[in-house]
């Protein structure tokens with residue numbers, strides 16, 4: 061199987077607290093995998109390891125079959141991986157929706173006019189074109205999550221890492237996110253508490269429990 065993400069014997073401690081030990085996981089090409097688990101078990105920590113943010117783990121992380129040994133290795137794949145953190149309060153770097161979505165693309169070296177056009181396209185695709193000139197911090201939580209997703213998707217990553225993409229969202233926003241994620245063909249790891257949400261996205265669900273990742277039926 062062609063794997064986008066492979067974890068081999070990943071163990072991680074936060075301070076002196078062992079959160080998980082010898083975790084193995086493979087996410088295939090365009091496969092969607094969900095991880096559930098109680099508060100504080102280490103779901104976000106695991107996703108940060110895969111996102112290249114948390115480096116103090118044991119074991120091996122592979123992206124597209126390449127062993128990632130350090131930040132320098134990870135940098136080669138930085139445009140292949142889109143990471144939506146659990147807390148998006150410090151995610152946005154520009155005041156307005158269009159500027160922020162363009163900004164992501166500008167970091168890849170694309171010129172301003174082209175970035176503007178591509179930003180319009182992605183906003184249209186996610187059905188938030190009407191928000192383009194709005195100040196991000198004046199939007200609802202659900203709208204902000206979709207803007208954040210636009211900023212991630214515009215660089216066309218092959219992998220999406222989504223940490224509780226629907227936490228604190230109303231039913232309507234949750235439905236929109238389900239529709240968007242189901243329309244995207246990419247490898248994904250989605251973390252959520254919401255079983256009903258997850259089940260509408262993928263049959264492949266694991267639970268982080270007792271420091272292990274176990275099949276969840």
Ligand SMILES: Nc1ncnc2c1ncn2[C@@H]1O[C@H](COP(=O)(O)OP(=O)(O)O)[C@@H](O)[C@H]1O
Nearest residue numbers: 074075079097098099100101102103104105106
């Ligand atoms: N920056 C931090 N400093 C100290 N402890 C932390 C930090 N971030 C998370 N933790 C602790 O690590 C554990 C796992 O956190 P996290 O990975 O966020 O869990 P989850 O996403 O499953 O709720 C929790 O007990 C949390 O309190």
Ligand SMILES: [Mg+2]
Nearest residue numbers: 103104105146
């Ligand atoms: Mg978390």
